[in-house]
Amino acid sequence: MLAAETNVTRLCHEKAVPAVNGEFPGPTIYARKGDVVVVNVYNQGHKNITIHWHGVDQPRNPWFDGPEYITQCPIAPGSNFTYRIIFSGEEGTIWWHAHSDFDRATVHGAIVVHPELGSSFPYPKPHKEIPIILGEWWNMDVEKLLEETKRTGGDFKISDANTINGQPGDLFPCSKDGTFRVSVEHGETYLLRVINAGLSNDMFFAVAGHTLTVVGTDGHYLKPFTTGHVMISSGQTMDLLLHAINGSASRYYMAARTFQTNTELTVNNTTATAILEYTDAPPLTAGSPELPVLPAVDDLAAATAYTAALRSLATVDVPTHVDEHMVVTISVNVLPCKPSNGDTSSCEGPINGTWFAASLNNVSFVASPTGVDILDAYYHSIHGVYTSDFPSRPPVAFNFTEPEPGTELWFTERGMILRVQQLTRKEGQAVLVLRGKSSPPTTAADPLRASREREKIIEGRGMLAWERKGAASSGGRLQDRSFADVVFFDGAGLCAAGSFIGSNEAPSSCDKVYLFGLLTCFMVGSYTALA
Structure with a gap:
């Protein structure tokens, strides 16, 4: 892989990316399970x-995972780094992307x-x-x-367009010639390997005049089910079968649009399109292709x-x-806004004199100023x-889903705080993590990403099937829970995720690397090293 700037034109704007x-997007990597x-x-x-090799477990191989200053120091200009990627259990669609600053916007495949x-x-x-x-495009660099986001402490500017395979589609100016097109034949079945590479936007996706059969997500197979649309979170993948049975038209739009539950937030409400064309249909007629009907931007019921419906095809070995x-x-x-020049007038947090931050258990992660990556420091x-x-x-118990909590609960603290988990049994440990989305100061749907430590989603949004004493509840509800690299939370969501950390006897697993500090890591010590 050769990483360098290249000139790209979208929406009548040319810039180096x-x-x-x-x-853009980058090349596809092909492998087989076990390679x-x-x-x-x-x-x-x-x-x-x-x-970063998103969705790859990399068992006992954390040095090649890729998060900047977590498992490695960055690759400096003029330098190179050789990654060794172990595809141990994945089968299906996963993806790779830059894990430094906002480079992921264009460095992905x-x-x-x-x-x-x-x-x-x-x-x-x-x-x-x-x-x-699926992705996002900004006209600005x-x-x-x-x-600008670091300087003001506000939320970052929304994208100017959503994209499909790097193109916004012919509903946008200067975009007709570049619109992505898919040629299909009547009666054939096609596997759409859909990836949401957007920095922040969850998206609805559909193909006009066709249903989609969902057969996989995040590198694992699912029990097939048919749907008119999918909801795919930022960082997530979906494997979709499309049966090419054309109706009255010969061209149909594929379309993607943002999903966001908080209507008070400014969102990119544009619709990205690609065109599905039947090669064996009568000559193309004039006019635009047929558009699919997508759920409303804030349709939480459709998303949930x-x-x-996502259920594992194979029986899941839940501890x-x-x-x-x-x-x-x-x-x-x-957080209190403290710009280097002392001028707080540029601070754009929701309260005067503040910056936006994000936290897990009220800890907003900040990287060490030493420039040493966490994995190196651990070893x-x-x-x-x-x-x-x-x-x-969490340090303070309150109604975590209260829409309007007191502003005294909005403040968090910076820290470089991780979880060090030493294995106490040779076969490993099962950690049940109950994750809740607390509300201050905004309530919106969000994805949460798990890197390297693939999770079994036990129950979602309040339906907990675990007893306080630590044993799983009886019954078959746990046997087909899906694996996931990305967990979707609605504005006041709850999810139980089980992580079996014995399979990765090395550090570390990152929850979500994000500009505002929503990050922690599991550092997993070896049982044999402790014996």
């Missing part, structure tokens, strides 16, 4: 960069993991596989967007009904004994990079 191999792939990344750009030799898909082999990458319970509240908070016992006392409970 970071990209890999001159492509080990070696990727050498050369940085010929003007700033640091790292690459698909990873397609086919079944190992001698195996096959658990559904009829599709006629063709088509990567569909994304690096300047980051600088869709996510509730029946829980070694440790954690309750983690996810919050958007504020070499370097002090001052982090502390290991991340709390198992």
Whole structure:
């Protein structure tokens, strides 16, 4: 991979963007389950960069995971770094992206993991596989967007357009010629490998005149079900079968639009489009293709009904004994605004003189000023990079879903606080994490990402099937819970996620790397090292 700036024109604006191999989106990586792939990344750009292999477990291989200053120091301009990627259990669609600043906006691409030799898909082999990458486009330089956000402490400027495979579609000016097109034949079945690479936007996606059969998510198979639309969170992937049975038209729009539950927030409400064309249909007629009917931007019922239908195809080995319970509240908070020049008039937090922040259990993560990555500090016992006392409970108990809590609950504190988990049993430990979305100062739907430590989603949004003593409840409800790298929360959501950390006897697992501090890591110590 060659990372460098390349000139791109969208919405009548040309600008230089970071990209890999001159492509936006970047190249697709193909592998089989069980493969080990070696990727050498050369940085010929003007700033640091790292690459993260999103959805890859990387068992006992954390050094090549990619989060900047978490598992590695960034690749400096003029340098290179060789990644070793172990595809141990993934099968389906995952993806890669930059894990430094906002570079992910244009530095990303698909990873397609086919079944190992001698195996096959658990559904009829599709006629063709088509990567569909949803994203966002800013006319302004994304690096300047980051600088402005850091300077003001406000939320970052919304994107100017959503995109499909890097293109906003022909509903936008200067975009007709570049609109992504898919050619299909009547009677054939196509596998759409859909990835939401947007920085922040969850999205609804549909194809006019067609239904979609959902067969996988985040590199694992699902019990197939048919739907008219999907809701895909930022960072998530979906495997969708499309049966090409054309109706009265020969061209249909694929469309993607933002999903956001808080109507008080300014959102990118644009619709990105691509065009599905039948090659064996009568000559194309004049006029625009047919548009699909997408749910409303704030249609929470449609989103939750869709996510509730995601069920694992294979029986899930959910631990029946829980070694440790954690309750983690996810919050958007504020911090006192302290600009270097002392002028607080530029501060754009929700309260005068504040910056936006985000926290887990009221800890807003801040990277160490030492420039040492966390993994290096862990292995070499370097002090001052982090502390290991991340709390198992929020420090203050209140009604976490209260729409209008007192402003005294909005404030958080900075910290470099992680969770160090030493294995006490050779076969590992099961950690049940109850994650709740607390409300101050905004209430909106959000995705939460898990890096390297794939989670089993036990129950979602309040339907908890676990007893306080640590044993799983009886019954079959736990047996088909889906694996996930991304967990969707509504504005006052709750989710139980079980992590079996014995399979990764090395640090570390990151919850969500985000500008405002929504991050923590599990540092997993080896049982054998302690024996």
